[in-house]
Amino acid sequence: MNTRTKLALAAAVMSTALAGCATTGGGYYGGQPEQYPSQERDVNRTQRGALIGAAVGAVAGLLSGDDATERRQRALVGAGVGGLAGGAIGNYQDRQERALRERMQGTGVEVVRQGDNITLNMPSNITFGFDESRLQPQFYPVLDNVAATLNEYSQTIVEVAGHTDSQGTDQYNQALSERRAATVAGYLSGKGVMHDRMITIGAGESRPIASNDTEAGRAANRRVEITLVPLRS
Template sequence: MNIQRNLVTAAVLSTLLAACATQGGGYYGSTPPPPQQQPQPEPEQAGMSKTKKGAWIGAAVGVAAGLLSGGDATERRQRALVGAGVGALAGGAIGNYQDRQERALRERMAGTGVGVVRQGDNITLSMPGNVTFAFNDASVQSQFYPVLDDVARTLTEYNQTVVEVAGHTDNLGSDAYNQDLSVRRANSVAAYLASHGVMQQRLITVGAGELHPIASNATDEGRAQNRRVEITLVPVKG
């Protein structure tokens, strides 16, 4: 009887020890191994996906570059205009004035290919180079005269603004050539506006060359968008 009892006890102990080894990875009372570390996401995965980043970048560069000549140049021109008798705007009158001018420009530029962008109190007109100029030329094409006539008419109606005319190019050709071409194109547009009633004192011209693309220069379509002239209207503030 004692022999049978001992055999049963041994069998039970053997079964219990086997169960502990299976469930705990070791015998009862031993320290289990640390859990396996999960792979951490790469920085690209942890943040925005490439698709989202591409969409964000596309939205950002789709906005016109806006004022390029700098605050000091604009302030000097504003003071000169006030000295010349152009009334300065202040407070809520600024936003209301630009609201009305923006509305007039959107109506007159509709269907012309000219984009109208509002950034705070500034308004920028983006004029595509393929309709404004012939290829590799700085003379305004005659078919674009009616559009510039409407721009000039609006600027003379709303004369309490500084007018910056900025030329832009794609990245084909040398930096120096593109810079020169952008300056000549800006000067051509500014000269046309001045000849149609816009005060010379209001005009600032600047060439940006290829430094401010609004689309990829890797495609013909993108380069066409980057060849442009932008006119930015800054209110004269008191």
């Protein structure tokens, strides 16, 4: 199943999930929010986030969609970066995955492979301080290794996505996630990763990978994900 098909399936699952949680207690949430106490709205928000996160998990962290990926592909082709085709794609990503697993070993960064996409999950406890968008200095060597791998395997589009837990307002979390993604992308760019390869996106609190009801779950949700998508010819 290719990435476009996976995205379509994920969107369908997400739409169904959202439709299922649009009604609570017999009333329509969102159309008449004053009928619901704030605690119930918070519960509904968490449930919606969990459902959305489950839906998009099928595409291995890629959030920006086909349009943004295709724009980056055109930019790279215009810059003279060649694409991959056929069996070369899987082989290329196999080698890149091995290199990343070796270099990320013991760092706390999780390497996830799904299809031809590779996602690096970077928890905030090793990348940022609480409520911060400034990189922790001890994480510089890890990002240096990520940048070195990306420069070695240059035939990929790089999506950098920031995520938060559900503490705070939607607007604040959205802005924080965008700042964190921009910080990581800026660091990688400073280490030689071509700017035209990168897409930055903030997902705010909308893509949890764990329950926001516990501190451990909230810590897992505060993260940056870097997804590597092969450049196709």
